């Protein structure tokens with residue numbers, strides 16, 4: 001998954017805000033979108049320094065054990081009253097969402113270091129050329145577009161539609 005990460009982070013922020021009964025402030029939205037794409041910063045290292053010598057999902061930003069440790073530390077270090085708690089929670093949940101999305105058609109080493117084997121829900125067959133057509137023509141790409149469309153819809157739909165006022169206004173009177 002590549003296109004879905006940013007909108008998925010946005011949706012994570014909105015969902016967490018809703019669950020907490022708070023408004024989705026720019027801080028939370030930014031934290032969600034940053035967490036949604038953060039693991040892929042290893043692409044810079046893979047391209048510029050490591051020259052793809054290993055699958056970039058093997059770097060620490062894609063290792064669930066690392067994020068488990070970071071998440072545990074965050075729970076221990078930040079109290080519920082801390083101002084940074086909510087953005088940090090959103091950021092970490094968006095990172096976990098990233099790892100889950102990457103597990104659909106990518107490889108994530110969920111059980112590393114106990115099991116040095118990646119997990120992927122589906123394998124995209126290499127039947128088209130150029131290589132990127134394999135991704136564009138696979139059903140998982142529709143899923144990615146779905147995340148993007150839902151996020152764009154929620155971000156831009158008019159407030160009166162969001163709150164249901166339009167539905168009330170257009171109801172026929174008896």
Ligand SMILES: [Zn+2]
Nearest residue numbers: 039040098102
């Ligand atoms: Zn990734």
